[in-house]
Amino acid sequence: MLGRLVKKTKVLGWFGGKKRSGAGPGRKAEPSLSLSGVLEVDEARIRQAFGNSLDLVYRRIAIGKNGCIQALVVHISEMVNPQFVSNAIVERMVDKTENLTDPHTVYTHIRDRYVEVTDVTETHDIQRILEEITNGSTCIFVRGVNTAIVCQTQGFNQREVSQPSTESTIRGSKEGFVEALATNVSLIRRRIRNSNLRVEHYVLGAVSKTSVALVYIEGIANPGVIEEARQRLSRVKVDCIQESGQLEELIEDAPLSPFPTLLRTERPDRVTGNLLEGRFAIVTDGTPFVLIAPATFSMFLTAPEDYFERFFAGSVIRLLRYLAFLISLTLPALYIAITTFHQELLPTPLILSIAAQRDHIPFPAVVEAALMEMVFELLREAGIRLPVVLGQAVSIIGALVIGEAALRAGLVSAAMVVVVALTGVSSFATPIFSLAISVRLLRFPLMLLASALGLFGILVGLAVILTHLLALRSFGVPYLEPFAPFVGREQRDAVFRSPWWAMDERPGFVAERNGKRVPPGQMPKPPEREEGTEEVKP
Amino acid sequence: MIPNRWLVHMTACLVTITLVMTVTSGCWSRKEIEDLAFVMAMGVDRSPSGNIQMTAQFAKPGAMGGAQDQASQEKPFWVATTEGDTMFEAFRKLGYLSPKRPYLPHNDFYLFGEDIFREFGLKPFLDFIIRDTEPRLSARIGVVRSTSAKDFLQAEFEGMPLSSEALRGIMNHLMNAWGTIPDITIREFVDRMESEGIEPIAMGAELIPLAPDVEIEGDPTREQIKATATLGGAAVFKGDYLVGWLDGFETRGLNWILGKVKNTVVEFPHPGHEDKIVSVGILRATGKFKVEAEGNRVRASIEVNAVGNLGCVQEPVDLMKEPELWTKLEAGAQSTIEDEISRAVATLQRLGSDAVGFGQYIFRRNPRQWATLRERWDEIFPAIEVSTSVKVHLREMGVILKSTESR
Numbered sequence: 001m002l003g004r005l006v007k008k009t010k011v012l013g014w015f016g017g018k019k020r021s022g023a024g025p026g027r028k029a030e031p032s033l034s035l036s037g038v039l040e041v042d043e044a045r046i047r048q049a050f051g052n053s054l055d056l057v058y059r060r061i062a063i064g065k066n067g068c069i070q071a072l073v074v075h076i077s078e079m080v081n082p083q084f085v086s087n088a089i090v091e092r093m094v095d096k097t098e099n100l101t102d103p104h105t106v107y108t109h110i111r112d113r114y115v116e117v118t119d120v121t122e123t124h125d126i127q128r129i130l131e132e133i134t135n136g137s138t139c140i141f142v143r144g145v146n147t148a149i150v151c152q153t154q155g156f157n158q159r160e161v162s163q164p165s166t167e168s169t170i171r172g173s174k175e176g177f178v179e180a181l182a183t184n185v186s187l188i189r190r191r192i193r194n195s196n197l198r199v200e201h202y203v204l205g206a207v208s209k210t211s212v213a214l215v216y217i218e219g220i221a222n223p224g225v226i227e228e229a230r231q232r233l234s235r236v237k238v239d240c241i242q243e244s245g246q247l248e249e250l251i252e253d254a255p256l257s258p259f260p261t262l263l264r265t266e267r268p269d270r271v272t273g274n275l276l277e278g279r280f281a282i283v284t285d286g287t288p289f290v291l292i293a294p295a296t297f298s299m300f301l302t303a304p305e306d307y308f309e310r311f312f313a314g315s316v317i318r319l320l321r322y323l324a325f326l327i328s329l330t331l332p333a334l335y336i337a338i339t340t341f342h343q344e345l346l347p348t349p350l351i352l353s354i355a356a357q358r359d360h361i362p363f364p365a366v367v368e369a370a371l372m373e374m375v376f377e378l379l380r381e382a383g384i385r386l387p388v389v390l391g392q393a394v395s396i397i398g399a400l401v402i403g404e405a406a407l408r409a410g411l412v413s414a415a416m417v418v419v420v421a422l423t424g425v426s427s428f429a430t431p432i433f434s435l436a437i438s439v440r441l442l443r444f445p446l447m448l449l450a451s452a453l454g455l456f457g458i459l460v461g462l463a464v465i466l467t468h469l470l471a472l473r474s475f476g477v478p479y480l481e482p483f484a485p486f487v488g489r490e491q492r493d494a495v496f497r498s499p500w501w502a503m504d505e506r507p508g509f510v511a512e513r514n515g516k517r518v519p520p521g522q523m524p525k526p527p528e529r530e531e532g533t534e535e536v537k538p
Numbered sequence: 539m540i541p542n543r544w545l546v547h548m549t550a551c552l553v554t555i556t557l558v559m560t561v562t563s564g565c566w567s568r569k570e571i572e573d574l575a576f577v578m579a580m581g582v583d584r585s586p587s588g589n590i591q592m593t594a595q596f597a598k599p600g601a602m603g604g605a606q607d608q609a610s611q612e613k614p615f616w617v618a619t620t621e622g623d624t625m626f627e628a629f630r631k632l633g634y635l636s637p638k639r640p641y642l643p644h645n646d647f648y649l650f651g652e653d654i655f656r657e658f659g660l661k662p663f664l665d666f667i668i669r670d671t672e673p674r675l676s677a678r679i680g681v682v683r684s685t686s687a688k689d690f691l692q693a694e695f696e697g698m699p700l701s702s703e704a705l706r707g708i709m710n711h712l713m714n715a716w717g718t719i720p721d722i723t724i725r726e727f728v729d730r731m732e733s734e735g736i737e738p739i740a741m742g743a744e745l746i747p748l749a750p751d752v753e754i755e756g757d758p759t760r761e762q763i764k765a766t767a768t769l770g771g772a773a774v775f776k777g778d779y780l781v782g783w784l785d786g787f788e789t790r791g792l793n794w795i796l797g798k799v800k801n802t803v804v805e806f807p808h809p810g811h812e813d814k815i816v817s818v819g820i821l822r823a824t825g826k827f828k829v830e831a832e833g834n835r836v837r838a839s840i841e842v843n844a845v846g847n848l849g850c851v852q853e854p855v856d857l858m859k860e861p862e863l864w865t866k867l868e869a870g871a872q873s874t875i876e877d878e879i880s881r882a883v884a885t886l887q888r889l890g891s892d893a894v895g896f897g898q899y900i901f902r903r904n905p906r907q908w909a910t911l912r913e914r915w916d917e918i919f920p921a922i923e924v925s926t927s928v929k930v931h932l933r934e935m936g937v938i939l940k941s942t943e944s945r
Contacts, residue, residue, distance in 0.1 A: 256545045337573040344643030344674075349703075351576070351644060356599035358572040365570060449556065454568070464552060 033126045037146035039072050042126075046074060049130050055079075056133075061090060063097045064106055072141040079136035081155025088116035089138060089151060098362075103144035110140065111149050119152035134209065158183065163286070164266035166433060169305040176266045181211050181285035187268040188215055188283075190273065196220075199366040202233050204247070208240035212247065215271075216280035220506070220514045225294060225475050229280055244284040244291050253473050258438040261474040263295040265432070266419075269304050278511025294477035294510055296467065298494050300435040301325060306497045322495060324429035327422060329439050332369045333450035333458050335419045339365045341454030355412035366451030368412055372420040373443065375402055380424070477509045554853075565712065575638035578702035580617060581687025582663055583651035585621045590654075590663075592628035593619045593688040595641060595702055602700065614699045617691050625666035642672035646706055648724065649680045649743055651687040652780065659778035663732075675725035678709065680741035681773035681780060693767035701767070708769055710739070717799035718786035719771045731778060735897020735908065735915070739792070742783060744769035774891045777899055782889040784882060791882030794842050794875055795894055797825035803849060804930075805868035813845050814852040817870045818932065822846045829899040829922075831907055836897050836918055840879060840926045846927075847873065847934040854941035864932055871930040879926050887920040896922060 035042050037236060043058060050056050059073040073090060096114045100106045121127060124147040129139050130414060136154035154364045161183065164176030177184045185199055200214040216226055241247055244264060256432040265271060266288050271281045274292045282291040292299075299525070301321045306314040310330060338345050361368060365475040383391055402420075406412045423443070430436040442465060449457030472479035482490035490507055492498035501522035505515050576597045585591035594617070595689050601612035616636040622628030631753075648667060650660065667673045682690045694873040695704035712719045720739045722730075730738040745767050772789040774782045784792060793799045801821060808814035824846035830837050847868065857863055886893050901908040911918060 254545070255542070256549065340568050343569070343571055343574060343641065344672075348576075348578075348644045348646070351571070352597050352599045352602060355571050355574065355576065355597075356602055358570075359600045361572065445556070451568075460556075 013397060033094050034124045035126060035129075035148060037144055039070055039143045042141055042148075042456070043072055043074075044131070045126055046133075047400065049126075050133075059090065061094060063093050064103075065097075065099060065101050066352070068101060069097070069103050069106055070143040072139060074133060075138040075153065076133060076136065079134075079156050079388050080138055080153040084117075084155060085153055089140065089153070092116060093140070103142050107142045107145040107147075107149070110142070115149065115151055117151040117153060121150045122147045123150060124148070125401055127437070131181045131209075140350070140502075142375050147438055152464060154182070156180075161187065166222060167265060167267050167270070167303070169267075169303065171268045171308045172304050173267070175268055177288035177290055179286050179288060181213060181283055183291065184268075184283045184288070185215065187523055188275070188281070189272055191268060191272040197275075200230070204233070204236050204238070205241045206237070206239045206240075210241040211285040212241065213283040214280060215275065215283060217278075220276065220278045220511055221280055222278060222511060225477075225510070227276075229282075229293070233282070241284060241286075243287045244282065244289045247284055248291055253475065257472060258441055258467065259297075259469065259472060259479070260300070260434040260438065261293070261295055261433075261472060261479065262294040263299050263432060264289045265292060266290070266433060267304055271306065273307065274299070275318075276517075278514070294475035295479075296474065296477060296481050298480050298482070300432045301430065303431040307500075311499040313496050315495075318497055319495060321429055321431070323424035325435075325439065328424075328427035328430070328436070329443060330446060330458065330462070331419055331423045331426070332373060332443060333446040333461070334455075336365045336369050336417070336447055337450040337454045337458055340451065354413070357415050359409045361413050362411070364451075365416075366447060367403070368416050369419070369447055371414055372402070372406075372412055373423070373447070375406075376420050376424055377440070424498050455486065481509050544554070559636060560935065566610075569639065569641075573638055574641040575636045577640055577642050578645060578700065579647040579691055579705065580642075580645055581649045581651065581682070581691045583653060583686045583688055584654040584657055587621070587841060589623060589656065590625060591619060591621050591622045591688065592625065592632070593617060593637075593691050594629075594632055595691045596636060596640070597644075597700060597702075609742070611914045613694070615701060617688070619688055625663050626900050627671070629666070642670070643674055644710060645673065645677055647680060649679050649682050649687045649690060650672075650740075651682050651690075652684060652831050653686060655681075655780040660731075660775070661778045664724070664778070669727060673724070675728075676723050677791055678741060679722060679724050679727050680743045680769065682743045682745070683771075683773075683783065685745040689765070690743060690767055693745060693765045695766055705743075705767070705769065712769055714800050715802065716786075717790045717793045717802045718771070719769050720793070721787060721798055730893075730895075731775070733898060733914070734901040736895035736901070737777070737891040738775040739784075739891045739893045740773040740775065741769055742773055742789075743767065743769050744771075757779050759779060772893075774886065774889050774893055775890070776891045781891050782885070784885055787878050788882040791875075791878035791880070791891060792886075794810040794823065794825050794879050795827055795840050795882070796884070797823065797842075799823045799844075803872050804846070804871045806874045808851065808853045808855075809866035809870060811853045816855075816870060817849045818846045818867065818930070819849040820846040820930075822932075827894070827896070827899065830912060831904075833898055834914070834918060836896070836900075836911075836922045838894075838922050840923045840924060840929045842926070844871070844875065844928070844930045845931055846930060848932060848936055851941060854943050856940045857935050858939055868930045868932050871932070875928045875930065876926050879928070880924065883922075883924050887922070890920060890930055892919050 033045070039060075047056075047058070056074075057075055057077050061068050061071050061073065071093065071137045073085070075085060081412065093110055097106050100109065123132075128146055129150070129436045130151045133139060135251070136156065138148040138151045138153045140151065158180045159178045161175050161178055163174050167176075177186060177187060189197060189199075196218040197288050198214075198216055198218050202212045202214065203209050204212050212233065214226075216231055217324050229251075234248045235248065238246070238250065248262045249255060249261070254261055263274075271290055271292060276280060279294060282293070284290070284326065302318065303321075303425060306318050309317070334487055339358070343351055358365070361379065363371065379394060379402075383394045383398075386394055402412075403417060407414055409418060425438050428438060446458060446461045449461045451457075453460065469480050470478075470484055478485060481487065482494050487508060489505060491505075492503050500522070504518050504522070505519050508515060564651075576599070578597050579595040581593035581595075583591040583593065596618065598612065598614050598616060601614040613743065618632055620628045620631035620635065622631055629640065638905070650663070652847045665845075668675065681734055695701055698704035698707055709719065713721050719741050722739060722741065725738060727738045730736050745765055770789075772784040772787045772792065773780055774784055790799060791801065799820065800823075801819070802818055802908050804820055805815050805817045808816050823842060825840070825842045827838055827840040830839075855863055883894070883940065892915070896919065900911060
């Protein structure tokens with residue numbers, strides 16, 4: 001039965017009335033059963049649909065004068081706020097209806113006056129009732145009435161809003177997304193208190209019915225891009241969405257590219273910043289990772305802090321990150337190429353020092369490098385998988401085994417350890433992990449090329465990577481924008497971060513319609529003195 | 539899904555190309571760093587049998603002492619000598635002696651023993667250096683005076699055990715703080731050799747065979763230094779043949795004319811006390827010359843401007859009380875510089891080698907006139923009348939106002 005449910009349906013969410021105004025694929029009209037008004041029949045239908053699941057609560061209560069009217073309250077025990085259901089619904093249903101005898105009057109009174117819930121609707125469609133119950137609503141049935149009252153009473157255990165663990169900053173908001181969609185959307189909405197913020201709701205996953213929200217700002221985001229996003233979301237046909245990474249693979253532009261074309265983040269401030277540049281965000285229920293698109297390369301090397309620290313510091317640190325990106329991509333390859341092909345490139349004292357270190361190493365440079373990189377990746381992976389309490393043990397073993405023992409045993413040279421360590425540290429400097437991963441992967445073919453062809457091989461490898469990057473697009477926006485195609489105005493926020501008073505425009509490729517961000521001339525200046533007035537001395 | 543298929547094809551193609559490229563090329567021209575013997579200095583002599591005798595000084599990286607080890611007792615270089623008909627052959631023959639592949643790009647010095655010029659010009663040697671891919675044209679060229687280059691490369695230095703590094707240290711110091719050696723690389727040497735109206739020069743190098751007077755203590759395993767070496771002066775060429783030498787101060791005279799003196803010490807008699815010496819530290823100097831030719835009569839005028847500070851006096855001076863002394867001191871320095879210049883020019887004229895480039899000056903400005911002078915330049919050059927104008931400006935007298943005086 002669940003399998004036959006409509007795949008892309010706008011269902012009632014938790015966002016108040018507004019969300020229903022958002023466009024989206026219309027609900028397909030399917031013939032479905034209606035309520036009979038006979039409590040036993042309807043309960044049996046619901047029980048049949050849920051198959052006597054443990055966590056369903058069917059509460060029969062007698063209301064009205066002397067309890068003459070039978071009513072049924074149905075919800076899932078751990079999806080609702082139990083306190084709320086008992087206080088605001090059951091208690092009041094019993095207390096307030098003591099003088100009434102007519103089931104229909106009782107029903108309308110409950111619906112319109114007694115239930116203390118803001119979002120109350122009614123329906124006679126059993127299908128819809130089932131959906132609502134799985135979403136955490138409470139349904140009220142009254143004997144003799146063939147519609148049910150649906151109260152939004154979601155309340156389940158969720159993680160507190162806490163610091164994002166994968167993207168930490170020194171300055172800036174300490175809030176990170178959590179697993180609950182509603183909370184995440186509220187984190188965004190709290191930062192953009194504007195009626196133009198649109199939250200469109202999608203239910204993806206034929207079995208899981210995961211809520212997914214498409215968030216953008218009407219009037220800033222490019223409508224064409226938003227339409228494309230809607231199309232792609234509605235094309236998703238899977239049974240379950242567990243994490244936004246799954247969704248990412250289903251809607252990205254270049255599914256075979258090692259580079260991510262959607263940016264994932266745990267930080268609400270990054271999402272708001274990008275929404276204001278005209279991008280959109282996809283919030284997935286069940287994961288704190290929110291997707292942002294259209295994503296360009298420079299976004300992956302940007303940290304929110306760049307915008308909060310003074311712009312000199314922000315620019316220099318960002319430049320450093322670009323350097324770290326290059327180092328983590330090419331340094332082992334360069335080391336291999338230079339020590340096996342181009343010994344003339346290094347200053348004499350340095351080459352002699354490296355030669356001295358490599359004197360007793362049994363492996364060629366490429367084997368040594370691959371070995372060390374592999375050990376490093378192993379340690380990193382082990383460090384992530386291990387229970388936190390054991391993490392220290394790994395780092396101690398790592399430091400001892402690699403740093404000391406391998407060196408002493410003459411298996412690797414000290415220069416190689418430095419190269420690997422520098423590469424590792426550099427790869428940690430990439431703020432978005434998904435880019436760091438692709439760089440980690442691309443490092444190895446580059447090392448192979450370097451070991452066979454030297455610098456020429458590295459150039460060939462880099463040319464291939466660059467060509468690929470040039471061909472990449474994310475929702476129609478060139479991936480390397482604003483470097484290629486070169487957009488002069490946007491260099492203000494690419495490698496360098498200009499001061500806020502100089503960044504008065506939104507990126508042109510993304511926000512086509514509403515390009516002006518703020519009026520120009522925001523640079524702080526001493527007040528102009530009027531003619532003849534005395535300067536006021538403090 | 540046409541783009542996907544295209545992407546798959548592209549990826550497959552790229553992977554195949556990459557594999558073919560890496561596997562079939564067989565790591566061509568790959569050389570592991572530990573299999574290389576870095577030549578740090580190269581000497582060329584004439585062997586007793588009349589062949590080329592090549593001496594290479596190899597670095598021993600293992601003996602240089604890495605960060606963790608203490609300085610090794612071992613000598614950080616070793617020297618190998620081969621013989622051959624050509625440089626190329628002799629260089630390849632180093633492979634008979636060196637277990638690692640001799641590697642030239644890090645070589646900084648090409649030193650020629652004075653002996654070879656009895657029989658050879660420099661051209662056959664230079665041909666290898668400029669034709670082969672490994673030697674660097676930025677290496678320095680020098681001529682070892684009176685001893686063989688082989689002996690020179692065996693010399694040891696204190697402080698910098700690797701002798702080529704030590705030589706480079708001395709060379710840099712002499713260039714930057716004295717100006718008594720020519721600043722010349724292989725490239726410039728060949729340029730001068732090939733150009734009209736200018737002759738090449740090379741660094742002078744000399745073995746000092748005496749053991750130093752001081753007893754070397756605290757290092758019982760190391761043998762006492764037998765010989766050390768130094769640089770100084772210039773070897774003067776005509777074409778590719780050695781014709782004579784300029785001593786250190788004559789070389790500085792040449793460097794004054796060419797504007798290549800950076801920082802140096804100039805001494806002259808104390809004004810008023812002829813037996814006492816004043817020395818002046820020159821901070822910077824410019825030099826230029828002009829050559830005018832009328833028929834066979836060629837005149838050159840040289841102009842040198844130098845700025846310096848008072849370095850040291852042997853007789854007290856009080857420049858606050860006697861400001862006119864400034865001019866006298868400046869005049870003293872000027873006369874020393876003038877003397878060096880005229881000695882340099884005189885020696886070059888005696889040797890018949892136009893190392894200053896007077897001829898080049900004419901050639902560049904008046905090629906037609908040069909064409910008429912060119913054939914007779916050997917006769918004209920020694921007769922060139924040279925007028926020198928030197929201006930020294932002394933700026934400071936150090937951090938004391940007047941000399942110490944005993945009461």
